[in-house]
Amino acid sequence: SSTFSADTPIIAAAASTKFALEEIVKAFHQDSGKNIRVSYASSGNLTRQIQRGAPFELFLSANSRYVELLAQQKKTANTAITYALGHLVLITNRQTKIALDTELKGISQLLQKNSLNRFSIANPAHAPYGIAAQEALKNLKLWEQIRPHLVLGENAAQAAQFSSSGAAQAGLVSYSLALAPALKNSSRFVVIPANLHRPIEQSMVLLNNAGDTAKLFFKYLQGEKAGKILSRYGYTKP
Amino acid sequence: MAESPKMAIHIRLQQQKPIPLSVELECKEGELLALVGPSGSGKTTVLFAIAGLHKAEKGIVRCRGELWQESEKRQFLPAHQRHVGMVFQNYALFPHMTVLDNIRQALSDSPKSEQIIEAQALLKKVHLEGLENRYPKALSGGQQQRVAVARALARKPKVLLLDEPFSAVDQVTRRKLYRELRTLRQSLNIPMILVTHDLEEATLLADRIALLHKGEILQTGTPEFVASHPKTATVARLMDQQNLFTAKVIEHDKETQKTHLRWRGIALEAFYQPQLLLNQRACWMIQPSDILLHRRDKPTKGDQENPFQGKVVEQFESRGLANLLVEIDPELKINIAINVPLHVARRNRLAIGENIGISLLREGIHLMPYQKLRRDVL
Amino acid sequence: MAESPKMAIHIRLQQQKPIPLSVELECKEGELLALVGPSGSGKTTVLFAIAGLHKAEKGIVRCRGELWQESEKRQFLPAHQRHVGMVFQNYALFPHMTVLDNIRQALSDSPKSEQIIEAQALLKKVHLEGLENRYPKALSGGQQQRVAVARALARKPKVLLLDEPFSAVDQVTRRKLYRELRTLRQSLNIPMILVTHDLEEATLLADRIALLHKGEILQTGTPEFVASHPKTATVARLMDQQNLFTAKVIEHDKETQKTHLRWRGIALEAFYQPQLLLNQRACWMIQPSDILLHRRDKPTKGDQENPFQGKVVEQFESRGLANLLVEIDPELKINIAINVPLHVARRNRLAIGENIGISLLREGIHLMPYQKLRRDVL
Amino acid sequence: MDWQALTLSIKLSLAALLFLLPIGIIFGRWLAYRQFFGKSLLQTLLTLPLVLPPTVLGYYMLVTFSPTSGLGAWLSSTFDTSLVFNFQGLLLASIIFNLPFAIQPMQRAFAAIPREIRDAAACCGMKPSRVFWKIELPLAWPGVVSAMVLSFAHTLGEFGIVLMVGGNIPGETQTIAISIYDRVQAFDEQSASIMSLSLLLFSILTISFTFWLSMRSEQKYG
């Protein structure tokens, strides 16, 4: 490709990290003068692609499970590092009249009144934020009741689209998404306490063909500047 | 021409596009009108206009008191409401239906139980028994055409439009179909318009013929009359008259009821036709059947009328007739076509190269206004 | 029949499916063979087999020394290598090409620059000048057919196959095309096979005709001979002979060169045809042209041969001939068809209901083996 | 094997066909026989559902029909129905993204019927409706079948738009395609393969039977 020199590494990143990562990549370019190309997709898809020889040098997963899987299959060049933790938010469209609270009391009231229609989460079968959402709902003893009302997004972003568009009354999605400018205007949200689910570990690992730039970026992500950016996008330090 | 109310169908068409058309036609109940004319003269287009498949720019089509088209009133009855039976020039059978079903489509007014019986009766009429369950692609050209005829009849039409309906049928079958058509005319009593390029067919079947040329009707009348008394040389040519020449009118003699002509220096006598101007050129024609062959043994009465000596330069037989081309002036290469029964030809030992005498019967010499004749007229 | 090497084209076909076919045909250089037969007899199928568009189960097709098909050797030359010029019964023009381009497709052997000139010359031959840039859908039926003829000629074929090539063309144009075809025969010198249902056309154009019936060739010969000397009553019927009857053979008289018949109680004299068994039934026919009309004023020589008195029951004119149906036995309803020149009919004041005398000329009475005749034979 | 999802998919495909058949035939026939200004443009517009990624198309549909939108609110107040997260929504989505496959082949099939055949039908006194049923439709049938097969297969396989509009609710909007997708995403490759094979097998049986039927009737007269 004409716009990227040969030593521009391609890194694979979970789609949910897109907001933060785009800014970090820019900052990295300013600081080091080096370019990075990012292929965003769901962590699961990226894992499958890496298994099949995708030319990625670094993998940022929204879930530590996939990274471990790759390590087992000797696709990784170093040990994985959790560089950030993700958080869940309860989100709803501005026009939807729902009381938002960290214990989802408003939702359970709606459930009792039988007036909850649809509630969106990412698919707990494979999406990291979906798994966390399921855990949180289970811990709040809402899971069984809410199950018939669930609509499942392919990923957290789709779950957010469901609720932010008003098609679903509310949903549990990632904090980083909720901070996106477009959502800020159309939605309201509260952050769910991290103790309601296992940590949503944003793991990263260098892959077998990692070059110097990728290694540099791996370090950069653990640095202070990246940390600041990450925290602005709703991630916390591990 | 004011339309008479007795006419079962009356058509007046005027258009410039896609082809110029200026046609006025009428046809009575039970009358069979043959629409003849050269290939491309617009015959099919006229039928389409009657059937409602072509909408002429300006036009009136009236059928049995119904107004089918009147362009000024913006009235145009769609084809399916017109009750016409139409045989298409290229048959247009429904390829996905058996012969029987093709015909039954036009019988949909009858109850189901009768449809099959009626369809089979029609198939018998067109001599196609046993082919009920064939699909059109498994039929020969002539068989397809006859199915198309049966389908048109099945419609119980108010007017029957036949676009060269027998062109693909062999002569023997055709003769049978002619007979069926004649029977039908009596039983149906509807106007029928038959497009044909076969003048013999027209003569055989039609009460009147209308001659179409470049979108215009040149003449209508009984087939025999149009053939023997064409209004113009063009009509004569289109009626396949081979003996067509020009001459000068010399004298009209009322007493003897003769008109005298000068034809390439030769004096000719025709029957009295005073409508042609004296000392002007005119066209004239004679039908081969009005030419007498002089018998070698004993001269007959007609032999005195316009006698010529000539040499047979072409001869072929067809249908029991010997068709001869007789060169009566080797210098001017004037040839005259005559035909005689075969046995007469044989008895007179006619053959190419033989010298014979002929007489152009006065009664047969028909005069027309002058026009330049094409060289290729035989 | 052993195939002679001089034959330009030789065909032998045998099949049961999709229709039974058992055909052997030959045609010389420059010869025009007319393939006639009733609708559905297999004419198109035979042409398709020659052109390589139909593969007969068993068959040999040889053309000018080339082997085009020999089923035993499993040899079958595909159509595009056969160099046939074919006019399809339904024209089969290329709808997406102009008239000129349609013709040029068959001229692809010529250099580009010559193609247009040649194509235009051909268009002129079929009298279609000026229509070069039309698409087929904007042509009338007859115009399309003539384009198809031009295209077939453009191929510079080794054999010309014409499937009813003039069926949609009007009579005047057709006559011109006949002349072109005759000129062409001389210049091309290739075998030509013409399928036609018009016996007159066959007579006019063909050297020989082959009569096909239900997939079998019944008789071949010159058109005149087949018409006047059919081998069987079936052939006579297919050749549109209307005077076809049965009689009993009474006597063969070698001395007077007569064969005596008894026909429904009446004695008939025919010319000497001893091949028919005595005291057996036979079929006989006579062409209308071999029937003499007795002149009211003066009897002629032929009047003594098989004289009959009868009444005119039907009369129509066509092409200068009066076609009469004469009822010679009101009880048995035996009708005989005769035709006389119009002027003769007029002079004798023939009309329906008139009583007339006729003679069946001995020379015209042709005998054939006995077979049951269909009732519908006129 | 997720029988529920398979049943739903089949139900959805058949229901979509039920709508696409008349829509495709009516539009296809209309486009085939009518000439008008802007016809190319209209034909183009009918192919556009293909141009956008299904998920994106689904998103726009979601936004349009969600209860917070004007149209969605009107629908829910007037008809007490909603076109998201339920079968109706899936159906609408399936119909929309199949329009191009349904209409175009049918248009071509109707256009291929010679003018004179339809003229002959009119001269037989057949009303336009009868001409349609007895002549046009049977002659266009192979093209119609082809369009239907494509639409049927496409509905079975589509998941982007279906996921977006339907919300992946088991038993309600979780089609077999989504179910297979989920299994693959969950690294449950065995289930995914079993389901894929069942789906393929089912498709092969139904589609090849359809083709065979249509071919047979065509050969009779073709």
Added chain:
Amino acid sequence: MDWQALTLSIKLSLAALLFLLPIGIIFGRWLAYRQFFGKSLLQTLLTLPLVLPPTVLGYYMLVTFSPTSGLGAWLSSTFDTSLVFNFQGLLLASIIFNLPFAIQPMQRAFAAIPREIRDAAACCGMKPSRVFWKIELPLAWPGVVSAMVLSFAHTLGEFGIVLMVGGNIPGETQTIAISIYDRVQAFDEQSASIMSLSLLLFSILTISFTFWLSMRSEQKYG
């Protein structure tokens, strides 16, 4: 506006057409004129790419062609090429999932040419290849165009299989469809709308021009 992705998509669509055109024509024509046992089955197999969800199909392609598979390893050792994560891979994927749309309409278009027209061409001495170029192809052209338009639009819009096989690499395998999808996922609705509209506009222009051209030539003789 992601011009890079748009360019890539157009390149991909055109390249796919370049392959689909001959494949569709050859297969379509063959299916139209040949009768053989199992023809319905073969036709069915050719519609199957539609039945599986694109992502799943993409996954199976990934499994088949990745360098870790037998076929992939052979490809890479023999031709030094790989059919995943690059343009070739996208192209192959696009060709496969468009096969049903390319072949079926073309088959119908060839089947609609009357037998006698082809016979007449042979009698004009035209070799089969010439018959094909001069007669069959021009007459089938409206159907071919219709198939091409569907394939073109479908390639522009497809993203499931492309994402899986291509790996969403900017400048290499990130098509406009993926790019729009990404924007939508990132709630960057403005960019998404701009890109969607541009894509639609581009499609409308190219496709309607194509339709118009094909219609014009058809009207001349149709």
